[in-house]
Amino acid sequence: MSLINSAPEMVLTSTVDQVLNWTRKSSLWYMLFGLACCAIEMMHTGGPRADLDRFGMAPRATPRVSDLMIIAGTLTLKMALRTRVLYEQMPDPKYVVSMGSCSNCGGLFQYAYSVCDGVDKVIPVDVYVPGCPPRPEALTEGLIMLQKKIMQEKWITRSSDTPRLGGPVGERA
Amino acid sequence: MDSTGIHAALRGRFDTAVGELAPGPFEASIEVDASVIEAVCTFLRDEEGLEFANLSNLSGADYPELERIQAVYSLFSYKQRHSITLRVNADRAAPVIPTVEAVWPAANWLEREIFDLLGVEFSGHCDLRRILLPEDWVGYPLRKDYEEQPDYHGISTVRESLLTMKRD
Ligand code: SF4
Numbered sequence: 001m002s003l004i005n006s007a008p009e010m011v012l013t014s015t016v017d018q019v020l021n022w023t024r025k026s027s028l029w030y031m032l033f034g035l036a037c038c039a040i041e042m043m044h045t046g047g048p049r050a051d052l053d054r055f056g057m058a059p060r061a062t063p064r065v066s067d068l069m070i071i072a073g074t075l076t077l078k079m080a081l082r083t084r085v086l087y088e089q090m091p092d093p094k095y096v097v098s099m100g101s102c103s104n105c106g107g108l109f110q111y112a113y114s115v116c117d118g119v120d121k122v123i124p125v126d127v128y129v130p131g132c133p134p135r136p137e138a139l140t141e142g143l144i145m146l147q148k149k150i151m152q153e154k155w156i157t158r159s160s161d162t163p164r165l166g167g168p169v170g171e172r173a
Numbered sequence: 174m175d176s177t178g179i180h181a182a183l184r185g186r187f188d189t190a191v192g193e194l195a196p197g198p199f200e201a202s203i204e205v206d207a208s209v210i211e212a213v214c215t216f217l218r219d220e221e222g223l224e225f226a227n228l229s230n231l232s233g234a235d236y237p238e239l240e241r242i243q244a245v246y247s248l249f250s251y252k253q254r255h256s257i258t259l260r261v262n263a264d265r266a267a268p269v270i271p272t273v274e275a276v277w278p279a280a281n282w283l284e285r286e287i288f289d290l291l292g293v294e295f296s297g298h299c300d301l302r303r304i305l306l307p308e309d310w311v312g313y314p315l316r317k318d319y320e321e322q323p324d325y326h327g328i329s330t331v332r333e334s335l336l337t338m339k340r341d
Contacts, residue, residue, distance in 0.1 A: 077307070077325045077326075077328060077330070078306065078307045080325075080328055081307075081326055081328075106332070110332055111332055113314045113319070113321050113330070114305075114306065114314070116328055116330075117332050121328055121329065122328060
């Protein structure tokens with residue numbers, strides 16, 4: 001007689017993928033990284049009203065312990081190179097949320113000579129949050145979408161065929 | 174002191190190296206020869222009754238049709254509550270203007286900004302590097318004939334025009 005049949009109320013069954021994904025999505029530590037006005041809304045989102053802490057999200061001061069990078073603001077070409085370095089310093093698995101029109105497509109500065117029109121030209125993006133700036137609710141929704149995306153990941157099968165992460169920029173599925 | 178008085182004081186000291194007083198919509202300006210700009214600024218700062226302790230702004234403008242790049246000095250005196258604008262012309266092909274960093278330390282970064290965006294060399298400046306753009310940037314973006322590079326370190330700067338973009 002199996003354990004499940006003898007004590008059903010004490011045992012949860014799950015898949016390894018699900019447990020891994022659940023732990024990952026429940027402790028998304030994000031890097032404190034603000035580039036322009038959107039960063040103010042990001043701070044609001046981390047503050048008591050929108051309260052990212054309830055998702056297990058906490059701001060980190062360095063990319064080396066962060067799981068998530070929220071690109072909050074206008075990405076200049078000068079900063080784009082540095083953003084790539086920061087992204088490469090983050091340990092896998094890592095996620096990127098592009099917050100606001102500026103980091104999605106350059107926003108209202110997209111024709112400026114110094115602005116990179118879209119952070120996805122530099123690093124892969126998981127979720128795009130539209131708005132200028134997106135309200136804390138919008139960013140929270142984007143982060144919940146990211147959590148949903150994380151829950152769908154298949155690590156065990158993925159690792160046997162093509163490695164999902166660590167490939168060159170832009171090749172990430 | 175009003176701008177006529179300031180101009181008269183400058184004329185008395187520097188003669189024709191200081192140009193006519195040009196009225197403007199907000200503030201009168203005086204054209205000054207590049208060779209005497211540091212002396213003029215020191216005079217304006219130290220002379221009793223003028224006492225321009227503050228360089229509130231130093232910006233630049235490009236005039237391709239006049240073959241010149243102009244630096245514009247906005248001065249203000251807290252003590253006398255008056256202000257004046259100086260203009261210094263430089264040859265567009267090889268613009269050089271002596272620095273006024275020794276007069277107002279604030280000029281350091283402002284001159285670097287003009288160097289960065291318009292390519293004016295401020296002779297005697299202690300640290301003339303780009304201040305806003307990356308050090309390896311090509312060209313001076315605020316010049317009217319600036320041509321953008323097609324990419325920056327592999328990041329394409331070719332942008333789709335919203336006017337020609339097709340919706341599907
Ligand atoms: S999207 Fe709007 S609010 Fe956000 S950084 Fe750009 S201009 Fe600022």
